[in-house]
Amino acid sequence: MFAHTLTQELMRVLERPDLRVIAGERRIALDPALDLPFRIQPDGGVVLGLPVQGQQEVTAFYLRHALELAVLRETAPERPMCAAFCAARTAALFWYLDTGRQDADAPAAWVPIMAGDDLPGVSVLQEIWPALAPLQPALSQRGGRCSFPQLHDRLQALWPLLGPTESLMATGGDARLAVDPATGLNHYGCSHRPRPWAITFASSTASSLSERGFAGAETARLSLLAGALHGRTDAAACSLDAGVQAQIAAHFGLTAEEGVVLAPSGTDCELYALALAARAPGGRPVGNILIAPEETGSGVPLAAMGCHFANDTARGLAVTRGARIDGFRADTLVVNVPMRDADGHVRAPADVDAETCRLTHELRHAGRHVLLHRLDLSKTGLLAPGLDALEQACAPDGHDGECPDVVVDACQARLDPLRVRAYLDRGWMVMITGSKFFTGPPFCGALLLPAAVRRRLDGGDPLPVGLGAYSHRHAWPAGQAVDVLPVGHNIGLILRWRAALSEMAALSAIPRAVVHDRLKHFLAAVEARIMRDPHLELLPPVPPQRADLDNAWDCLPTIMSFFVRAPDSKAGTFRPLALPQARQLYAWLNTDLSDLVPANDPDAAVASVLCHIGQPVPLAHPDLPGVLAGALRISAGARLVSGEPSHEGMDPTGRLQREARNVSRVLDKVGLIVRHWSRLSAANPAQTYLPHGWQVRAILPA
Structure with a gap:
């Protein structure tokens, strides 16, 4: 990249983490004499012209357009016209995503047309072409051109696949994935673009992508688009689906007889596990025993009954939350085993175990096939x-020839892959996600199938037909039972998983002993910092009780949960924030408050720092009778161990020390918010992707 030829303004745009990843090593230069926004050189280089020297939003748009056109010209040199329109479509969608305003004045007349839901007609494509043609090398007289009706037919098939990676990753989930144009963030307060300036300890909920994850998703998108440009869309998508399944299987040590089902979320995994349990020999109704569903996902109890758990599905279909899904039995019974008592205290493990065994025994004797859960974590x-x-509950029973199915809810993924392998060896299903501990984007889950359960797909009745609203057949292992599902692919899910797999690979490269030591020192620092603050109350960390494993990092409690003292608590008392107020605090932490708090506050320096932590968990608290409190969470994720590209060149010890200092900054901002609660409540500020008046170099965490 010829950075020395670029203006300071262009350099600031190139410092954007998303554009830096997309640019890679591509040569970029500036020619002030060029009256076009840019031109792609025959060797693939990008020359930017005079029109890019405007507002940063306009500069970013033209640079994104140029980078997309350059790569598509290399991908399909024989189809330059098609590549030109594909690049224009992606650039147009990028413009509205980047500005966050549908009414933003477009930098070119074709932008709103190419950003529309429907492909423009042949005559409109002809009108747009003169604006796009000069941006690339002159087309050969012998080839490269096609008729506009031919072009229209090609684009019609490509249209649903076109768009920036960050737009496509917001598809194939549910409404919580949608990005709010006003904030640039989704329901979880995170972004599908890298956000390295934010302090992030949110891996117990959801994380914004790192540059590493973004690069993994971008590579997958371009692979899919390359296949589509050459008329092999389905083959390319099948290859990506199978590749994701194979990489997940390899990470957790699955055998060829076992299987991976891709799922948008852990809640979808619950639905799939129920469908497979219902296929157990005997055809009996299922008794589904959940462990602490209040500490898993809000939709899990509905999915566990075979009901729609939201008003839309991953395939974008409108459904009725709570209604029975076609093909699932109405006689499914769900029972819950809580892990906390009425005051929010952790129940004795022996009591939880005894209740689980008792319920399993009762359901089996009532003639039900039991689906039993282990919550990890x-x-x-x-x-x-x-x-x-669990072994006792699953032991052969004189009244019941079939043993229960067990599914391990390991959606937090805070366990060594060898633990997952051990679960599969027991014949248990395992739910995992790439979006919690691994810090991939939200909504990428998978259900791992042991061989015996995998064989249930080989014959017999099909899966419940209603699963077709949630999943495609290529997301499942091959089998006669999945033929009821529609053909097609969840492209957003594939891209999200490819981002997560990049993080998983980075963590796998770190020796277990190093993982253990880095987590141990960080967690000790977090616990000490919370304990020092009289306005915080730490929930006692509970180390997971696991079998011996050398340097077992997953025996450490990697989620630190705490209550925050309410601002109107009486002197000398600790009354925690109720859940609604804890949710406000959670959002304000992820908000630039610099224009709302006094400059003379001792913590005013952290007002603009964006802090993303785990969403509050509703828990009972003895000092808040009759009302649920909200426990906030600071979590150690995979990136804490493996680092990320924005940390390049940092000594690991120094980097972890910086992470510990960032915990203090988060908690300093908690104190700042509580002190100015009334002022902030009146203003009700909104979260944003960037702090106000962003300058990338100035806002990377110190």
């Missing part, structure tokens, strides 16, 4: 029931 890091209790 909950939102606050709890593990139950114990392995001995």
Whole structure:
């Protein structure tokens, strides 16, 4: 990259982490004499012209357009016209995503047309072409051109696949993935673009992508688009689906007889596990025993009954939350085993184990096939029931020839892959995600199938037909039972998983002993910092009780949960924030408050720092009778161990020390917010992707 030829303004745009990843090593130069926004050189280089020297939003748009056109010209040199329109479509969508305003004045007349839901007609494509043609090398007289009707037909097939990676990753989930144009963030307060200036300890909920994850998703998108440009869309998508399944299987050590089902979320995994349990021999109704569903996902109890758990599905279909999904039995019974008592205290493990065994025994004797859960781990890091209790519950029964199915909810993924392998060896299903501990984007889950359960797909009745609203057949292992599902692919899910797999690979490269030591020192620092603050109350960390494993990092409690003292608490008392107020605090932490707090506050320096932590968990508290409190969470994720590209060149010890200092900055901002609660409540500020008046170099965490 010829950075020395670029203006300071262009350099600031190139410092954007998303554009830096996309640019890679491509040569970029500036020619002030060029009256076009840019031109792609025959060797693939990008020359930017005079029109890019305007507002940063305009500069970013033209640079994104140029980078997309350059790569597509290399991908399909024989189809330059098609590549030109594909690049224009992606650039147009990028413009509205980047500005966050649908009414933003477009830098070119074709932008709103190419950003529309529907492909423009042949005559409109002809009108747009003169604006696009000069941006690339002159087309050969012998080839490269096609008729506009031919072009229209090609684009019609490509249209649903076109767009920036960050737009496509927001598809194939549910409404929580949608980015709010006003904030640049989704329901979880995170972004599908890198956000390295934000302090992030949110891996118990969801994380914004790192540059590493973004690069993984971008590579997958371009692979899909390359296949599509050459008329092999389905083959390319099938290859990506199979590749994601194979990489997940390799990470957790699955055999060829086992299987991976891709799922948008852990809640979808619950639905799939129920469908597979219902296929157990005997055809009996299922008794589904959940462990602490209040500490898993809000939709899990509905999915566990075979009901729609939201008003839309991952395939974008409108459904009725709570209604039975076609093909699932109405006689499914769900029972819950809580892990906390009425005051929010953790129940004795022996009590949880005993209740689990008792319920399993009762359901089996009532003629039900039991689907039994092990929660590894909950939102606050709890593990139950114990392995001995599960073995007892699953032991052969004189009244019941079939053993229960067990599914391990390991959606937090805070366990060594060898633990997952051990679960599969027991014949248990395992739910995992790439979006919690691994810090991939939200909504990428998978259900891992042991061989015996995998074989249930080979014959017999099809899966419930209603699963077709949620999943495609290529997301499942091959089998006669999945033929009821529609053909097609969840492109957003594929891209999200490719981002997560990049993080998983980075963590796998770190020796287990190093992982253990880095987590141990960081967690000790977090615990000490919370304990020093009289306005915070730490929930006692509960180390997961696991079998011996050399340098077992997953025996450490990697989620630190705490209550925050309410601003109107009486002197000398600790009354925690109720859940609604804890949710406000959670959002304000992720907000630039610099224009709302007094400059003379001792913590005013952290007002503009964006801090993303785990969403508050609703828990009972003895000092808040009759009302649920909200426990906030600071979580250690994979990136804490492996680092990320924005940390390049930092000594690991120094980097972890910086992470510990960032915990203090988060908690300093908590104190700042509580002191100015009334002022902030009146203003009700909104979260944003960037602090106000962003300058990348100035806002990277110190």
